[in-house]
Amino acid sequence: MSTVKEAVEVDVPLRRAYDQWTRFTEFPHFMEGVDEVTQLDDRHNHWVTSIGGVRREFDTEIVDQLADDRITWRSVGGDTRQRGSVRFEPVDPMHTRVELTLDVDPTGVVEKGADALGMIDRRVKGDLRRFKDYVEGGGGDGTGWRGRIRPGDPGSTL
Template identity: 80%
Template sequence: MSTVKEAVDVEVPIRVAYGQWTQFAEFPAFMEGVEEVRQLDDRHNHWTTSIGGVRREFDTEIVDQLPDDRITWRSVAGDTQQRGSVRFEQIDDTHTRVELTMEIEPTGVVEKGADALGVIDRRVKGDLRRFKDYVETNGGSTGWRGRIRPGDAGSPL
């Protein structure tokens, strides 16, 4: 697995940055190659991506979520293997550091080549820059404030 770790400082309070990140359906507005994210329930999302002409669909499960602190996920179904965590750190009352760590298992010649050339790292860095612009321009959302703990059974929306 390849590991990507990037961070960006955003000029919004931690509650706004975290809240915006919980609006998964809005990810296509700032994540390159993400066509759709459909929230299935509090813990599960269905993703459709198209990167380098390769279309993928997969499901993720949120395994740990603590408001204004972190969201940790893993893929559970489909043709993409990944896991990751996004953490939120309050810098001051109006600034937040957003740190994204992902482990991705590239499959196929195109994805392995893109990984070797650093394309995945650059894409994540670009996604975080676009998130910064998006949340600072749109003001963000209070988002979902629920808590998910490892081992929770989950609950309906």
């Protein structure tokens, strides 16, 4: 399993950065290779991706979420294996540090090759840069999900 850890400072308040990230259906606006994200319920999302000519569909489960602090998820079912966490830290009232950690277990020749060439690292860095541009540009302005999910809550398989 490969681990990627990247961070970006965005020129928006903490709440705005967090709220934008919780609007999962808007991920295709700033995540390269993400065609669609459908929010199934508060805890589950369905993803459609096209990366390097390989189309994948998979589901993710949020296993820990605390408003204005963190979101932790993992893939469930299917052949895509990943888990990750995004953390939000106020730098000052108008700036926020967003740190993404992603553990990916590449499957197939294309994904293993992309990982060996550092393409996953570059993609994550690019996605965070595009998130910065998107949120600072006012994209998707609105309220995010403010609920709390804890490991072991009903519906969680942890």
